[in-house]
Amino acid sequence: MNRTFIDYYRCPESFANFTLIGEPSSNPGFFRFGENAVCYGSISPGFPAPEVGPNLYDALADVAIDGPSLLLPFDPVEVTENLRRERYLSDPHGDRKTTSLEGALSTAYRFVRPALPVAVRKHLHRLYLRGWEKLSFPHWPIDRTVDNLLETLLALTLKAHAVDRIPFIWFWPEGAPSCAILTHDVETLPGRNFCSRLMDLDDSVGIKSSFQIVPERRYAVPASFLSSLRDRGFEINIHDLNHDGHLFSNREVFLRRVERINAYGKEFAARGFRAGSLYRNPEWFGALDFAYDMSLPSVAHLDPQRGGCCTVLPFFIGRVLELPLTATQDYTLFHILNDYSIDLWKRQIALITENHGLASFIVHPDYVIQKRARNTYQALLAHLAQLRADGILWIALPRDVDRWWRERRQMSVVPEGNGWRIEGQGKERARLAFATLVDGKLEFTIEGQDTLKARRPASLASGRRR
Ligand SMILES: [Zn+2]
Known part of the structure; x- marks a missing residue:
């Protein structure tokens, strides 16, 4: 019951004493855990609802403290996994129940995307995505449901143990308040041919990024192209197999293709994978022979496959580390929202950095060839570089985030004299x-750093409304 909590905070296990109150309901459903977390799972007592609505049962009132133990009406492992793996969707990764218009638009989205002119495509996409503003869950433009849930459990744990503070391992190396990764999915031949210019742009502000390459059918991938990326210190990952929208259409197709994908991973020396158009089924990720995946958006209202993993921090799906996509894609910003400012990106970055999260971006070389879009991208680069200069962001390659997150997972906090120290490789x-709790609100501090730099996490009471 405490596994997710321990993995998330890396605090001593002795602090996490969670016990289930009773037999959980046989039917999972939606309920609330305080103001900021819409949860999905089985609860006891209480009544989970089949859909998200304004009057969800709030299970927070059922929590009891028994000595150092928290008596909980649900299993936090089950609920966080339901959110992170999108099991809360009515038909998580199978066929959507669609009207014929929706079905036709979905097909259009999947299969004609690169072939049609942008003007036609964006019209189809807008039709397909219509009504997205009305979706209340996950929360747009970022969703922190899992993080809010775990923060509430941490605050309750502080009360249960009646201690002033609980030690844990800070989320990012060297006390960085938050992290950003920049990734480029290469969709077409013009995009491939623009990669060297894109590297120049990234290098101009001292940022290294990763390039996700489609290994089959879209464009040729000569060894000279791969070394032109690698030799400049950029990272290479695999992007789908041929990006035809069918990778996850059924298990048999997936398993057949994933063998090839894994082989390309070895050939390109890639540690990371991302599926085409972010089509996904996290339950199948065990077949991926990669260290990390980047196919899950935090909130996916504007992506072809809706849902979202409801967190702005990396997490493990089996042995695969998931680096969630937490910022709106460039294509969506330019062609669905018709926005060439970086206001939305700045808003997302602020929400993520204030909450020690991972800001992750997909910017396609294909979509920043045009000057107007390129200017927007350069403004984003300048903004990220400024945040790094201000000590707010650690800008890293995805493989470095993967390495850190794996090392952190093996570390532990152990008592030493009157205090604590961190044990493990990479410590x-x-x-x-x-x-700590300050006026009932959770606050984080980093040892040896002033509290401002550690940035306050969202308080339990003043979070956003859904
Ligand atoms: Zn793609």
Whole structure:
């Protein structure tokens, strides 16, 4: 019951004493856990609802404290997995129940995307996505449901143990308040041919990024192209197999294709994978022979496959680390929202950095060839570089985030004299942090750093409304 909590905070296990109150309901459904978390799973007592609505049962009132133990009306492992793996969707990764118009538009989205002129495509996409503003869950433009749920459990744990503070391992190396990764999915031949210009743009602000390459059918991938990326210190990952929209259409197709995908991963020395158009089924990720995946958006209202993993921090799906996509894609910004400013990106970055999360971007070389879009991208680069200069962001390659997150997972906080210290490989870069309650609100501090730099997490009481 405490596994997710321990993996998330890396606090000593002795602090996480969770017990289920009773027999959970046989039918999972939606309920609330305080103001900021719409949960999905089985609860006892209480009544989960089949759909998200304004009057969800709030299970927070059922939590009881028994000595150092928290008596919980649900299993946090089950509920966080339901959110992260999108099991809360009525038909998570199978065929959507669609009207024939929706079905036709969905097909259009999947299969004619690269072939049609942008003007036609964006019209189809807008039709397909219509009504997205009315979706209340996950929360747009970012969703932190899993993070809010775990923060509430941490605050309750502080109360249960009646301690001033609980030590844990800070989320990012060297006490960085938050992290950003920049990734480029290469869709077409013109995009491939623009990669060297794109590297120049990234290099102009000292940012290294990853390029996701489609290994089959879209364009030729000569060894000279791969080395032109690698030799400049950029990372290479695999993007789908041929990007035809069918990768996850059924298990048999997936397993057949994933063998080839894994082989390309070896050939390109790639550690990461991303599916075409972010079509996905996290339940099948076990077949991926990659260290990490980047196919899950935090909130996917504007992507061809809706849902979202409801967090802005990396998490493990089996042995695969998921680096969720937490910012709106460039194509969506330019062609669906018709926005060439970086206001939305800045808003998302602010929400993520204030909450020590991972800001992750997909910017396609294909969509920034035009000057207007390129200017927008350069404004984003300048903004990210400024945040890094201000000490707010660690800008890293995805493989470095993967390495850090794996090392952190193996570290532990152990008592030493009257205090605590961190044990495990890579501990030199890790920082001890403390969670405290200030006027009933959760606050984080990093040992040896002033509290401002650690940035306050969202308080339990003043989070956003859904
Ligand atoms: Zn793509």
